[in-house]
Amino acid sequence: MRVKAKPIPEVIPGARHPMEKYLRTDRIPHIWCSGCGLGTVLGNFLYALDELRWEPDEVAVVSGIGCTGRIAGYLKLDTYHTTHGRAIPFSTGLKLADPKLHVAVISGDGDLFAIGGNHFIHAARRNLDLTVVCVNNFNYGMTGGQVGPTTPLESRTTTTPFGNFEHPFNLVHLAASAGASYVARWTTLDGRRLQKGLVEAMAHKGFTFVEVISPCPTNYGRRNRLGEGLDELRYYADHAVIRHGADPKEAEIVLGKPFLVGKFVELDKPTYREMYAAKVAEMGGKK
């Protein structure tokens, strides 16, 4: 079924966001383009927080740099907008210094997997008690649409004018192989499923990872003739295949072909801090 989007005004007088309690309303309107998926991710994150019933004073959100990096700044929580690629090591310090905090990293594909790739695999390996949400829009949106580590083969970007010829990462497979305790992938079309995935990831102990496939009509979509934001969502509707428990190796994304979404990994293993505490207890020290 094809739904025609109704034009809506940019500002609706008197309208309030149902999750306003978690937002820095004095920072709205946000900087994102129309059709961008980041508003959906932010909204879903807020609903997930609400569902978790966590004390908001004990939730910290850390971002790197880029369009997704701006999510932290709109949240009325302890929020940290760090350096490019370094949200995960920053969070490592934050979480270990104050273990009662729930720490979520929300950042983009370039931030987390190009410049920050090394930190991702090591935090996953250590099973640090962090939730990492990667908003994957297949390019560097903030800087004008350059090729990134997840850009599918043959995609046009501002730095692959003849089509991308670098093999992209399959983030689901990468996270699973590096040792993540929970791995899921959804698209911004999967509102409720995404919210559930975020709740599960944040409630699950250890290093948990949610990839969110998200439209970037201004840069990625336009150059690859994917149409507007809504058309990209239609692309997800036509191509995303839900298969829980699928082999992460099969989750690669090829332009024009079906791709897998769902929950790929959910396992219980001791976190970094539990291992550390056990060792300290063994030595008879305090912690």
Next chain:
Amino acid sequence: MPTKATLSGVHFMNGDEAIAEGAIAAGCRFFAAYPITPQSEMAERLSWRLPRVGGTFIQMEDEIAAMAAVVGAAWGGAKAMTATSGPGFSLMMENLGLAVMTETPCVVVDVQRGAPSTGLPTAVGQGDMMQARWGSHGHYEIIALVPASPQEAFDLTVRAFALSERFRVPVLVLTDEVVGHMYERVKIPDEVPIAPRRRPAVPPAEFVPFKPDPDLVPPMACAGEGYRVHVTGLTHDERGYPDMSDGAHDRLVRRLAEKVLRYREEYTSYEEVGLDDAEIAVVSYGISARAAHGAIARAREAGIRVGMLRLITAWPFPDERVRALADQVKGIVVVELNLGQMSREVERAIRGRVPLVGVFHAGGRIHTPEEVLAGIEEVARCE
């Protein structure tokens, strides 16, 4: 195996170990680092000591991560430190800038070795003095302390934590391979004061996170304290919100610099040796100053009236004191293990009023007294 935080008493330890103990005594409970020579003894000692005093030691995947983790830990409420040598110091520069911009108290130790690049991993150098000052991008002021002995390494590490809390600025301890590996007597006092973090005096609803107190330093609300602060490396206003205007940028960068410089006279320190009647002054720091001691004694025996100004605070540079030297002496000798870094600061301060001779060596060994003596004699011949 000790579970006490402050190991009061007299010890025989090297500079790396003394820094580790200084940090623990000063209240440091988070240390993140990546292995590098000649810092290893410090990290190894902290991996052994911190878990027993309720702290966290974590070996990160690289120095970029170590510095980022330290900034994060400070916002989690901990007193935090990292330590490295030249190559790792280079990797820390971006997040050192994040600490400056977000006004994060923390301590960074650089055990300097022969450089550039991989250089001389196991041998001494003092080539990172200017990197310490200007290594991160943008204009900023920073505090750097230079110990010349394991005892001073302990004392200055304690002081580094106090200064970092007072000014909400990263403080550098710039030591070197020889001080790091040299074993000497280190006396740890019975009690080491722990510098308090400057906390908000008002409830969350009234708190403006980056609004400075009259001394230009804002109180700090850490994560989980209910203040819900947004912290960004972007130029920001007093609320902590990004502000991309040139006015906000100029205001912020000036305040960050001014808060460090305004009280410099209170905390910049140096040691004066035989300067009262001196006609020639040696200016040096760290291990090079110790090498210069022998040369000064010999010059005195030969009838040359020479003294020494040993820098303890490299940054901010003690401009006034060095300028005053030029009123007193007829020449200055700068001794350092690089090809002229702090000598540029000395030249800037004395403005060409007296001759300056640099006794430089690129590193790999400390100076011999003969080399320093030759420099003193050269200045003595200047008219």
